[in-house]
Amino acid sequence: QVQLVESGGGLVQAGGSLRLSCVPSGRTFSNYAMGWFRQAPGLEREFVSAIGVSNSTNYGDSVKGRFTISRGNAKNTVYLQMNSLKPEDTAVYSCAASPPGYFGTLTNPRAYTTWGQGTQVTVSE
16 A cells, blocks of 8 residues: 655744654655645645655745755655744645656645645644
């Protein structure tokens, strides 16, 4: 069974940092674009960041300058470094994989065919 497994979430004070990891199992995603999305209770899923196969990156406006997406050396693990966290960053964060051949925008959840279960990030005042 192909899965994406997120880790690294937790409780942190405002201004703190967390690093999320997304590790696949069942296959490699080194030739997939990868993205991070988040969803807070009562709100729609929000695009956070994406990284292409060539390591091009893009970010949602609310996290630009604070979050950084990257791949591990083997390109199979994707990280989301989150700095200067704010209470409004509180959400479940999920990683997702977009298969080769997709040429639409990676900010759209429909670009992704495989999703992880998510990891909770809670930022206190």
